[in-house]
Amino acid sequence: MEDKTMNPVPCGSRPLAPEVLKDGRRKILDIRNLDITFRTTAGPVHAIRGINIDLYQGQTVAIVGESGSGKSVTMRAAMGILAKNAVVNSGEILYNYRDNKGGIDYNPDEDNGAEWKSVDILKQDKKWIRSHINGRRMAMVFQDPMTSLDPTMNIGKQIMEGMIWHYHIAKEDAWNRSVQLLREVGITNPEKLMKEYPHQLSGGMRQRVVIAIALSSNPDLLICDEPTTALDVNIQAKILELIRKIQKERGISVIYITHDLGVVAKVADFVNVMYAGKIVETGTIDEIFYDPKHPYTWGLLSAMPDLDTSDPRLYTIPGSPPNLLHEKKGDAFAPRNKYALYIDDKLEPPMFRVSDTHYAATWLLDPRAPKVDMPEELKARIARMKADAEKLTGESIDAELEAKKKKAAACLKEGTDSESGEKQEDQEGR
Numbered sequence: 309m310e311d312k313t314m315n316p317v318p319c320g321s322r323p324l325a326p327e328v329l330k331d332g333r334r335k336i337l338d339i340r341n342l343d344i345t346f347r348t349t350a351g352p353v354h355a356i357r358g359i360n361i362d363l364y365q366g367q368t369v370a371i372v373g374e375s376g377s378g379k380s381v382t383m384r385a386a387m388g389i390l391a392k393n394a395v396v397n398s399g400e401i402l403y404n405y406r407d408n409k410g411g412i413d414y415n416p417d418e419d420n421g422a423e424w425k426s427v428d429i430l431k432q433d434k435k436w437i438r439s440h441i442n443g444r445r446m447a448m449v450f451q452d453p454m455t456s457l458d459p460t461m462n463i464g465k466q467i468m469e470g471m472i473w474h475y476h477i478a479k480e481d482a483w484n485r486s487v488q489l490l491r492e493v494g495i496t497n498p499e500k501l502m503k504e505y506p507h508q509l510s511g512g513m514r515q516r517v518v519i520a521i522a523l524s525s526n527p528d529l530l531i532c533d534e535p536t537t538a539l540d541v542n543i544q545a546k547i548l549e550l551i552r553k554i555q556k557e558r559g560i561s562v563i564y565i566t567h568d569l570g571v572v573a574k575v576a577d578f579v580n581v582m583y584a585g586k587i588v589e590t591g592t593i594d595e596i597f598y599d600p601k602h603p604y605t606w607g608l609l610s611a612m613p614d615l616d617t618s619d620p621r622l623y624t625i626p627g628s629p630p631n632l633l634h635e636k637k638g639d640a641f642a643p644r645n646k647y648a649l650y651i652d653d654k655l656e657p658p659m660f661r662v663s664d665t666h667y668a669a670t671w672l673l674d675p676r677a678p679k680v681d682m683p684e685e686l687k688a689r690i691a692r693m694k695a696d697a698e699k700l701t702g703e704s705i706d707a708e709l710e711a712k713k714k715k716a717a718a719c720l721k722e723g724t725d726s727e728s729g730e731k732q733e734d735q736e737g738r
């Protein structure tokens with residue numbers, strides 16, 4: 309069989325993924341060629357520069373990148389809550405949903421005859437988005453729970469509010485559902501907590517409440533924007549676990565935004581690495597962690613704290629992200645990239661195909677480029693990660709990765725016969 313991985317092909321952008329995967333899951337969010345500029349007194353800030361993101365039912369997709377790379381702006385666009393000075397230069401944000409005629413208990417996975425609809429969020433008016441999508445079909449959890457909670461209202465009221473507004477259910481029903489939700493997010497004395505105010509709770513508890521509020525309208529899609537950044541490490545891990553648990557139990561889709569690649573390993577199926585408003589590498593979690601191709605991803609991986617070595621020095625990517633007020637020719641990452649080629653200063657790299665699910669925008673993947681491999685320390689680190697994974701499963705990780713890759717690729721193809729008929733479980737156990 310031809311091994312395409314050895315010969316990446318420039319492809320402009322990724323080919324369009326199918327509407328329905330081989331395992332029956334449907335694409336619910338499709339961000340295509342999104343390009344956004346902000347008008348500011350200092351001049352136009354070109355914050356999002358032509359990005360593509362697909363999200364299927366039940367999937368967790370992470371967006372990772374340093375601060376200012378455009379993660380939050382992308383998600384605000386998807387929620388229809390862009391700032392007033394934003395200008396959408398091009399793109400579509402297609403959201404596919406089943407009309408929620410069944411009310412609050414509606415299960416989007418059950419085929420109860422409701423039709424699938426598709427809307428371009430960028431073309432809808434704000435009021436329609438607020439009553440049909442935002443907070444109902446899509447819900448967001450932000451970094452700082454204090455800003456999403458109303459300090460003057462007790463927790464109970466804040467959880468019940470959305471359910472009553474969106475679904476017109478009785479107050480008593482809303483109360484019971486809220487207690488149930490608080491239990492689901494791991495709160496042991498929900499009745500008492502319902503009567504308390506945000507300032508009476510710890511940071512971790514507040515974030516659990518925010519997650520309960522997000523879930524209260526039974527959304528299909530949960531967008532978590534750095535939900536653990538303000539919390540201490542122990543609580544972070546618990547909130548991550550909670551999000552993963554909810555995602556599995558409810559079968560909802562999650563978009564997880566973070567600057568910390570270390571967090572992603574615990575939650576995501578797919579990873580998009582963003583730099584200066586572009587996706588510079590995209591792939592399955594395994595492809596990004598075990599076979600990264602972009603020097604920026606190499607930098608992010610090297611910067612993760614490593615528990616295996618006694619070396620306390622933490623790597624940081626030299627330099628800082630570009631000022632988006634001044635657009636430069638060529639690859640935006642070139643000034644910080646010690647592997648930059650001559651062409652990087654002249655021309656932006658296209659997305660090169662590494663596998664059906666893995667693409668990276670770096671000239672290093674051009675067949676004419678000199679052969680450059682990732683730094684030795686990172687190679688050693690990946691070897692350690694693989695060895696750890698093998699210790700856990702007792703099996704060869706390379707064989708497992710190859711099998712997973714085939715399965716993920718087969719899933720993407722429409723109409724081909726493959727072993728991927730059953731529900732995809734390949735990303736589980738992380």
Ligand SMILES: Nc1ncnc2c1ncn2[C@@H]1O[C@H](COP(=O)(O)OP(=O)(O)O)[C@@H](O)[C@H]1O
Pocket residue numbers: 346347348353355373374375376377378379380381382391393394632
């Ligand atoms: N309302 C705005 N006006 C001008 N610039 C903005 C606005 N919102 C975001 N930006 C700029 O867009 C870029 C991306 O921001 P953001 O998406 O918040 O980054 P992050 O990846 O940290 O979430 C940054 O350079 C930011 O300064």
Ligand SMILES: [Mg+2]
Pocket residue numbers: 379380381533
């Ligand atoms: Mg942000």
